[in-house]
Amino acid sequence: MNNKIIISIIIVVTIAILLSIFISGPKNGNVIENYKQDDIGVAPASKVEVFLFHATQRCSTCIIIGQLAKATIEERFPEQLKAGKIDFREINIDLPENKALAEKFQAGGSSLFINAIVNGQDNIKQDTMVWQLTGGDGTNFKDYLYNKINTLFGK
Numbered sequence: 588m589n590n591k592i593i594i595s596i597i598i599v600v601t602i603a604i605l606l607s608i609f610i611s612g613p614k615n616g617n618v619i620e621n622y623k624q625d626d627i628g629v630a631p632a633s634k635v636e637v638f639l640f641h642a643t644q645r646c647s648t649c650i651i652i653g654q655l656a657k658a659t660i661e662e663r664f665p666e667q668l669k670a671g672k673i674d675f676r677e678i679n680i681d682l683p684e685n686k687a688l689a690e691k692f693q694a695g696g697s698s699l700f701i702n703a704i705v706n707g708q709d710n711i712k713q714d715t716m717v718w719q720l721t722g723g724d725g726t727n728f729k730d731y732l733y734n735k736i737n738t739l740f741g742k
Contacts, residue, residue: 630705630706630741631705631739631740631741631742632703632704632705632710632739632740632741633672633704633705633706634671634672634673634674634704635667635672635673635674635701635702635703635704635736635739635740636673636674636675636676636700636701636702636704637656637660637673637674637675637676637699637700637701637732637736638675638676638677638678638688638692638694638699638700638701638702639652639653639656639675639676639677639678639697639698639699640678640680640689640692640694640696640697640698640699640700641653641677641678641679641680641696641697642679642680642681642696642697643679643681645697646697648697648718648721649697651721651725652697652699652717652718652721652728653677655717655721655725655728655729655732656675656699656717656728656732657675657677658725658729659728659729659732659733660673660675660732660736662729663729663733664733664736667740672740673736678694680694680695680696691711692711692713694713698713698715699713699714699717700712700713700714701714701735701736701739703739714735716731717731717732
């Protein structure tokens, strides 16, 4: 075969592979785009933990995610926050006192984790979608996180 045909075949196969990955979404079991009630079992969560793990040195996006997550919880879940049904924390993984918690969540760097506690059992999920929602005035981020948490509470 001549080189043009081989290159054309390689390009077509590469595009097909990329499209199949894009259409099917991530395969990592720890990363989900949208929670469904099936993701946490039949019962709604009795408590939701939203933890932003970070290193001592932080990029501007990590800082914005922390600000938006905190604002979402304080503005849209004040009753649940006051009642202890929702917990938000920013956790520096470089500090020795946070090592056990970082290991429990398997956090190795800047990452947002949501733990839906159902019948005393942890259901920890890393959320990577938030990194794509930091632009603009934060409304998309807040709506996304609000809907996710409400779903976990069975609403």
